[in-house]
Amino acid sequence: MxxxxxxxxxxxxxxxxxxxxxxxxxxxxxxxxxxxxxxxxxxxxxxxxxxxxxxxxxxxxxxxxxxxxxxxxxxxxxxxxxxxxxxxxxxxxxxxxxxxxxxxxxxxxxxxxxxxxxxxxxxxxxxxxxxxxxxxxxxxxxxxxxxxxxxxxxxxxxFNRLDIEDIDWGMVESWKTEAETKTPDIKIEFHETLTGKDWEQYLEMQIAFFKELSLFDEEPLFDEEFFRKDFVEYEKKRIEEGVRDSITAIAREIDGTIVGYTEISYDKREPYKVDQDMTGVLKERRGKNLGKRLKAEMLLKIRDTKPDVIFITTGNDTKNEHMLEINRKLGFKQSSVSLxxxxxxxxxxxxxxxx
Ligand SMILES: CC(C)(COP(=O)(O)OP(=O)(O)OC[C@H]1O[C@@H](n2cnc3c(N)ncnc32)[C@H](O)[C@@H]1OP(=O)(O)O)[C@@H](O)C(=O)NCCC(=O)NCCS
CATH class of the missing domain: 3.40.630.30 (Gcn5-related N-acetyltransferase (GNAT))
Structure with a gap:
């Protein structure tokens, strides 16, 4: 040396x-x-x-x-x-x-x-x-x-991490039942891929949520057209390649409209780890615990269908107080901050x- x-x-x-x-x-x-x-x-x-x-x-x-x-x-x-x-x-x-x-x-x-x-x-x-x-x-x-x-x-x-063994399942189940009483007409469905009108609605919501997040707000670097095309291409490739799977929980109103969703993704070759991706609720449907309900339903789905998962990771804008509060209550702990x-x-x- x-x-x-x-x-x-x-x-x-x-x-x-x-x-x-x-x-x-x-x-x-x-x-x-x-x-x-x-x-x-x-x-x-x-x-x-x-x-x-x-x-x-x-x-x-x-x-x-x-x-x-x-x-x-x-x-x-x-x-x-x-x-x-x-x-x-x-x-x-x-x-x-x-x-x-x-x-x-x-x-x-x-x-x-x-x-x-x-x-x-x-x-x-x-x-x-x-x-x-x-x-x-x-x-x-x-x-x-x-x-x-x-x-x-x-x-x-x-970046936040939640160990499955630390989850208070009683609390998660009560979140689900309490929130159901506030939005009894909304159904939660799980999908591995979204198609047709569902996909179109999801895509427009995804764009709106990304714009809303301060992820890009310090510099005017959000290109909507590029984002739309890139996102569509990425999804096509993800399905074709078949290594990264995802599950989207959607909240659907009686007339079929999607008003919120939460999604997870995982690489089958890393069965111990799930990434919690976007969770979003349409602005006009906020305040009725739909975000909590979606998160709770998704955790129960992971518990019931993915026995090998040891931890869930998620990234949050450090200014997104509402989502951080939900995550903190669930037991997510900050593992690092990326600047x-x-x-x-x-x-x-x-x-x-x-x-
Ligand atoms: C960041 C990283 C690439 C810097 O590499 P490096 O070879 O040490 O960089 P340099 O020697 O050229 O450092 C240049 C200057 O940066 C600053 N700097 C770099 N590392 C520093 C440290 N740990 N603490 C304080 N200042 C630091 C210093 O001013 C340094 O100049 P000086 O040593 O004359 O004071 C290296 O620390 C690393 O690999 N970190 C982990 C990966 C990472 O975070 N990458 C950056 C994001 S992609």
């Missing part, structure tokens, strides 16, 4: 094709990926190599990635990737945006590795006309790094000495 303590180093960054990497190279990537995954998710089993490989090799309908690395003695000591909208895809709000990911092995941190990767990726992003860069970070090291480069926090997202930082590329380029 010796000279790694001297700073600065002339680290060499190479761009490489991770999607088509040899097994040997992929195993090395998996090694650095897993170390940082463990830091980010200390209470979770590692993501199996075949799942990671399949996620990287998958052909995303709207986004593409380029990969960069710094090697030392053939091992990765740092990696980075830039994600941007695929050329040819219409996306007025997103076409100038790129999300960066950077990881440095713990024993090589604070030696300029991350900065060198950031510099290379910023240079490449300038060539493809990117104007805004976003970096998301769950760990303190990533947050300190982004603050060092004067990123502006535009998104604050908490999203935004950088104007020219400001960053100046800071990095590129301009």
């Amino acid at each position: 010796g000279d790694i303590n001297n700073k600065p180093q002339n680290w060499e960054v190479v761009e490489y094709d991770l999607k088509n990497a040899s097994s040997e190279l992929f195993d090395k990537y998996y090694s650095i990926y897993s170390q940082i995954y463990k830091e980010e998710h200390p209470d979770e089993p590692l993501l199996p190599l075949d799942i990671l490989k399949e996620r990287i090799q998958r052909n995303d309908p709207s986004w593409c990635n380029r990969y960069f690395a710094i090697f030392r003695n053939d091992d990765y000591i740092g990696t980075g990737s830039i994600q941007f909208v695929k050329p040819g895809i219409e996306a007025d709000e997103f076409k100038f945006l790129s999300t960066f990911y950077i990881r440095t092995l713990p024993e090589y941190r604070r030696k300029g590795v991350g900065t060198t990767i950031l510099k290379k990726m910023t240079r490449e992003a300038l060539k493809i006309d990117i104007k805004t860069i976003e970096i998301y970070s769950m760990l303190d090291s990533g947050k300190a790094f982004c603050e060092h480069f004067q990123g502006k926090v535009v998104n604050n997202f908490g 999203g930082y935004s950088f104007k590329i020219h400001d960053l380029a100046i800071k990095l000495g590129l301009e």
